[in-house]
Amino acid sequence: MSGPVLAAGCVLWRRAPDGGPEICLVHRPRYDDWSFPKGKLKRGETALEAALREVLEETGHHCVPGPALPTARYTANGRPKEVSYWAAEATDGAFTPNDEVDRLAWLAPGTARARLSRPGDRIQLDAFLRAGPAESRPSAQPGPPGV
Numbered sequence: 001m002s003g004p005v006l007a008a009g010c011v012l013w014r015r016a017p018d019g020g021p022e023i024c025l026v027h028r029p030r031y032d033d034w035s036f037p038k039g040k041l042k043r044g045e046t047a048l049e050a051a052l053r054e055v056l057e058e059t060g061h062h063c064v065p066g067p068a069l070p071t072a073r074y075t076a077n078g079r080p081k082e083v084s085y086w087a088a089e090a091t092d093g094a095f096t097p098n099d100e101v102d103r104l105a106w107l108a109p110g111t112a113r114a115r116l117s118r119p120g121d122r123i124q125l126d127a128f129l130r131a132g133p134a135e136s137r138p139s140a141q142p143g144p145p146g147v
Helices: 047-059 109-115 119-131
Strands: 005-015 021-028 033-035 038-040 061-076 079-093 103-107
Touching (some): 005 047, 005 119, 047 079
Antiparallel strands (some): 021 103, 061 079
């Protein structure tokens, strides 16, 4: 048997009108679950390339990747699986339901945490929230003291 199934995804977020983050979750009818956009790597694709492709395919949104988040490791269909994650800020796009993802929800962090179907996915959300959305922007530079 070969190594683990490799996949990648993002904790996709955007600014809510109140200034806080909204987290994007997708509903997959095949599994009847709510999760972060993610999917298997294609041949020759890096994990980050796969994560960004999967976000676009599943949500219709482009995004800017931020820092890496903890890797998820679990067994799926009897095989070990490793999913690499990044925080990613949504830029533009629009969701169109499809066979793989029929619903998308932008949720406050607490609501997203409660809606996640796989309790293990909360590790990535919690890591994102500990870092904070401003630090999840790749262009975020520390300002002078007191700013």
